[in-house]
Structure formats: structure tokens, C-alpha cells
Amino acid sequence: MKEITVVKKAIITAICIALCVVLPQAFHAIPNAGTVYLPMHIPVLLCGLICGWPYGLLCGAAGPLLSSLFTGMPPAAYLPPMVIECAVYGCASGFLSQVVHTKNTYADLYISLVGAMLTGRIVAGLARALIFAGGSYSMAAWAGGYFVTALPGIVIQLVLLPSIVFALMKAGLIPARYPGR
Amino acid sequence: MRQLPVGLYQPADSVIHRLSGSAKLLCMLLLLIGVVNTTTLPGYGIWVLLTALLIRLARISPGTALGSAVRLKWFFGVILFMNLCFYQPEDPWVRWWIFSPSYAGLIQGIQVVARVFLLLAMSNVLMVSTAPLVMTDAMERLLSPLRLIGVPAGLIAMILSVAIQFIPTLFEETDNIRKAQTARGARFDSPRLWDKAKAVLPLLVPVFLAAFKRADELSMAMEARGYRGDTQSRKKKYPPFQTADWLALLLCAAVAAAFVMIR
Incomplete structure (x- = not known):
């Protein structure tokens, strides 16, 4: 299979942005699902992994914005830090997936994924500490919010995202990372 | 939902x-x-x-x-x-x-x-x-100054427009898959959190596969009609x-x- 074309990358990005609106609604039945299961992060990380950093960045920035416009979630007050966080997830996962080549698809995916998840959380924490909640944001609040509360979401992302990428490769919807291996 | x-x-x-x-x-x-x-x-x-x-x-x-x-x-x-x-x-x-x-x-x-x-x-x-099309044009127009620094405003506007148009389709798709999973025994309405979470997980892979299938079909149709993406700066009136x-x-x-x- 050939490289993904610009048009296909654009449409995949559009689909991932739309999923940023749809998936949180699917989790809506579960109380507090947004902060625990992090449904909006899944399409953003996936878009970065498949299409590269510019598309991941756009998906991460536009996904929360459109979701806020269409469904009111995240509320306007939480929107700016969430846009920054998701944009960094998309950008970092895309950048790492372009840079990391270990000749093992699973290793590439996990390195990119974990690197993006850490980078996004660090940048989001810094943004909250320095801009959005200057002076009143602590290390404990950061660790609690981004790692402890979100632990189920982190586990879901680590289990689910590589499976989705492999399912898409198997279905021939995206090219294999290392054809013939 | x-x-x-x-x-x-x-x-x-x-x-x-x-x-x-x-x-x-x-x-x-x-x-x-x-x-x-x-x-x-x-x-x-x-x-x-x-x-x-x-x-x-x-x-x-x-x-x-x-x-x-x-x-x-x-x-x-x-x-x-x-x-x-x-x-x-x-x-x-x-x-x-x-x-x-x-x-x-x-x-x-x-x-x-x-x-x-x-x-x-x-x-x-x-x-x-x-x-949606008017919104796409409006976004493209407002983003057009970014072309000066090489940002493909037209492509971004097209992506946002397609995303907006896909939202209702994906809502329906997700609902259909959800109903199919319910018929197979998934417990979306269970009062237990863990059951709800377990029910949502098998929903995600089919939703992504269906969404990417649509993306594949649409991108092929667009390419077949000669669309190559607005990656070059071009002036639009x-x-x-x-x-x-x-x-x-x-x-x-x-x-x-x-x-x-x-x-």
C-alpha cells in the first residue's frame, strides 16, 4: 500500500475531529467520564499517530472547540487548557511517530503514545500553573488530576490505541508501518 | 447519545x-x-x-x-x-x-x-x-492571512467543514453500533460503573473502523474528482x-x- 495522500490525511483528521464530538457523548452515561476515561484524547492521539504532527495539532485544537460549540462540553471555562493539552497530544504523538523507527510497530506505537501522553500532561500542567490558575495550582493537583483520576483513561488508551491502529492496518484502511514484516 | x-x-x-x-x-x-x-x-x-x-x-x-x-x-x-x-x-x-x-x-x-x-x-x-459550506468559506477567509506564513488555510477550512458534516453521521453510526452491541448483551444501562465502562470499550473499535472506512471512501471519491488538497498558497476572491x-x-x-x- 502507498503512503497516505494529503487528501486522505485531511479526511482522517476531519473524522477524528468529528469523533472528538461524538465519543464523549458515547461515554456520557458514565458519571464523570470526561475526566476519568478521557474519550476525547483517543481520536486526537490516533490522528497524530496516523497522519503526523500538523494534522494531530489541528485535530487537538479543533476537536475540543467543536465539541464545546456543539455539545457545550467542555464548558467555556475549561476550554483553553483543554485545547492546549489536546493540541500537544496530537502534535507530540505525530512528531514521535514520524521520528521513532525501531523496526517494530508495537514499540513505535507505545514509545510515541507514552511520549505524547507525558508531554501533553507536562505542558497542560505548566499552562495551568503559569497561565490559567497562576499561583493556585499545585504539584499534587497536577498528579491527582492527570494521573490518578485519569488512570482508567490512561489504561484504556494504552490498550485500545495500538489495537485500533492494528485493526485499521489489517482492514487495509491505513498502510502498514513496516510492510512485509 | x-x-x-x-x-x-x-x-x-x-x-x-x-x-x-x-x-x-x-x-x-x-x-x-x-x-x-x-x-x-x-x-x-x-x-x-x-x-x-x-x-x-x-x-x-x-x-x-x-x-x-x-x-x-x-x-x-x-x-x-x-x-x-x-x-x-x-x-x-x-x-x-x-x-x-x-x-x-x-x-x-x-x-x-x-x-x-x-x-x-x-x-x-x-x-x-x-x-456548513458558508461556514467553511468564512473560516477560510478569516484564516487566509495565515497563508503568508505557509499555513494551508483552504485545507484547514475543508477539514473543519467535513468534520462538522460528519458529526450527525457518526452519531447515527455510533448509535447503530451501540444497539448492535446491546443486542449482543452489552450493558450500557447497568447501574454499575464497571459494567458501563466494559460495555463502552467494545463500542470503540467498530466505531473507529466504520469511521475510517467512510474516510477512505470519501478521500478516494475526492481524489477521483481531481481534488489534491490546497497545500499551495493561492489567491481566492x-x-x-x-x-x-x-x-x-x-x-x-x-x-x-x-x-x-x-x-
């Missing part, structure tokens, strides 16, 4: 519908600046009246315009309660356990709720009164603003400036 999101375009013949997309987007930004800079209760009262006027002018039902805000009633309730009870513990009406309700907390809570409510209502009026557009912009700028100045 069982209902489509509010904020999807509804055609009508109204003053707001007739404005150009770019003018509407700019007006929205100006009004947001005004709302964010409002600090008094009478100020929010004026914004409520202005929003009601916008809804009336756009000839959309209040239910459509306020749908997403009404859905957040519990969120608003919690925000109001938290502000009321914890905002200013130094000067409370009464003190009971950890709760210290105060007048300042009540005012702060009302302001936060009013701000979010107004922003949601205004963005709904914009989305409901603007066709946009229609000039009409008198009504300038008038709307002036009015919104005046309102926003007034609220910024009396802040």
Missing part, C-alpha cells in the same frame, strides 16, 4: 441567516469579548436581552438555541452551589460544617453560570443560522461585505467596546 446534537444548520429567511459567514464569525468573536468583560449583574441582564433578540432575529426556536445550555443544567447547578458555599468563607450568611454560603458567592456563581450560558446560546445561534454585514460588525464592536470600557 440518542439525540443528534443541537447546533446543526437550520435553513430560514432571517436577518441573521442573510449575513455573510465571515461577518457572523467576526461578530461572534466581538460579542464573546463583550461577555467575557462583563462584571456586573445588570450587565449580564443586558446580555440576556441581547441574546434573546439575536434568537428572535434568527427566527430559531428558543429550544434549539438554548438546547446545549439546558442540557448542562446539573453542571450549572453544581457550579452555582460550589460558588455559593465556598467562594467567600470570611463573610457568610450562616456557617454549617464545611459550607459557608455568602452573598459574594451567590453573585460569583450567577456570573459564571450566566457567562457560560450566554456563550453557548450565542454559538448555537451562529451554528444554526450558518450553512471573496465577495465584499454588504451594508448589513458592516452594520452588524459596527453594532457588535460598539457593544463589546462599551462593556470593555465600563469594566
Whole structure:
């Protein structure tokens, strides 16, 4: 299979942005699902992994914005830090997936994924500490919010995202990372 | 999940519908600046009246315009309660356990709720009164200065437009897959959190596969018709603003400036 074309990358990005609106609604039945299961992060990380950093960045920035416009979630007050966080997830996962080549698809995916998840959380924490909640944001609040509360979401992302990428490769919807291996 | 999101375009013949997309987007930004800079209760009262006027002018039902805000009633309730009870513990009406309700907390809570409510209502009026293609053109026009630094404004506008048009389709797709999974024994309505979470997980892989299949088909169709993506900077002529557009912009700028100045 050939490289993904610009048009296909654009449409995949559009689909991932739309999923940023749809998936949180699917989790809506579960109380507090947004902060625990992090449904909006899944399409953003996936878009970065498949299409590269510019598309991941756009998906991460536009996904929360459109979701806020269409469904009111995240509320306007939480929107700016969430846009920054998701944009960094998309950008970092895309950048790492372009840079990391270990000749093992699973290793590439996990390195990119974990690197993006850490980078996004660090940048989001810094943004909250320095801009959005200057002076009143602590290390404990950061660790609690981004790692402890979100632990189920982190586990879901680590289990689910590589499976989705492999399912898409198997279905021939995206090219294999290392054809013939 | 069982209902489509509010904020999807509804055609009508109204003053707001007739404005150009770019003018509407700019007006929205100006009004947001005004709302964010409002600090008094009478100020929010004026914004409520202005929003009601916008809804009336756009000839959309209040239910459509306020749908997403009404859905957040519990969120608003919690925000109001938290502000009321914890905002200013130094000067409370009464003190009971950890709760210290105060007048300042009540005012702060009302302001936060009013701000979010107004922003949601205004963005709904914009989305409901603007066709997706018009919105795409408007976004492309407003993003066009970014072409100077090599950002493909046309491609970004196309991506956002396709995303907006895919939202209802993906909602339906997800609902169908959800029904299929329910028929196979998934327990979406279980009162137990773990059951709900376990039920949602098998939903995700089929949703992604179906969505990417659609992306594959659409991108092939677009490429077959010669679309290659607007990666090169190219000049596009946009229609000039009409008198009504300038008038709307002036009015919104005046309102926003007034609220910024009396802040």
C-alpha cells in the first residue's frame, strides 16, 4: 500500500475531529467520564499517530472547540487548557511517530503514545500553573488530576490505541508501518 | 447519545441567516469579548436581552438555541452551589460544617453560570443560522492571512467543514453500533460503573473502523474528482461585505467596546 495522500490525511483528521464530538457523548452515561476515561484524547492521539504532527495539532485544537460549540462540553471555562493539552497530544504523538523507527510497530506505537501522553500532561500542567490558575495550582493537583483520576483513561488508551491502529492496518484502511514484516 | 446534537444548520429567511459567514464569525468573536468583560449583574441582564433578540432575529426556536445550555443544567447547578458555599468563607450568611454560603458567592456563581450560558446560546445561534459550506468559506477567509506564513488555510477550512458534516453521521453510526452491541448483551444501562465502562470499550473499535472506512471512501471519491488538497498558497476572491454585514460588525464592536470600557 502507498503512503497516505494529503487528501486522505485531511479526511482522517476531519473524522477524528468529528469523533472528538461524538465519543464523549458515547461515554456520557458514565458519571464523570470526561475526566476519568478521557474519550476525547483517543481520536486526537490516533490522528497524530496516523497522519503526523500538523494534522494531530489541528485535530487537538479543533476537536475540543467543536465539541464545546456543539455539545457545550467542555464548558467555556475549561476550554483553553483543554485545547492546549489536546493540541500537544496530537502534535507530540505525530512528531514521535514520524521520528521513532525501531523496526517494530508495537514499540513505535507505545514509545510515541507514552511520549505524547507525558508531554501533553507536562505542558497542560505548566499552562495551568503559569497561565490559567497562576499561583493556585499545585504539584499534587497536577498528579491527582492527570494521573490518578485519569488512570482508567490512561489504561484504556494504552490498550485500545495500538489495537485500533492494528485493526485499521489489517482492514487495509491505513498502510502498514513496516510492510512485509 | 440518542439525540443528534443541537447546533446543526437550520435553513430560514432571517436577518441573521442573510449575513455573510465571515461577518457572523467576526461578530461572534466581538460579542464573546463583550461577555467575557462583563462584571456586573445588570450587565449580564443586558446580555440576556441581547441574546434573546439575536434568537428572535434568527427566527430559531428558543429550544434549539438554548438546547446545549439546558442540557448542562446539573453542571450549572453544581457550579452555582460550589460558588455559593465556598467562594467567600470570611463573610457568610450562616456557617454549617464545611459550607459557608455568602452573598459574594451567590453573585460569583450567577456570573459564571450566566457567562457560560450566554456563550453557548450565542454559538448555537451562529451554528444554526450558518450553512456548513458558508461556514467553511468564512473560516477560510478569516484564516487566509495565515497563508503568508505557509499555513494551508483552504485545507484547514475543508477539514473543519467535513468534520462538522460528519458529526450527525457518526452519531447515527455510533448509535447503530451501540444497539448492535446491546443486542449482543452489552450493558450500557447497568447501574454499575464497571459494567458501563466494559460495555463502552467494545463500542470503540467498530466505531473507529466504520469511521475510517467512510474516510477512505470519501478521500478516494475526492481524489477521483481531481481534488489534491490546497497545500499551495493561492489567491481566492471573496465577495465584499454588504451594508448589513458592516452594520452588524459596527453594532457588535460598539457593544463589546462599551462593556470593555465600563469594566
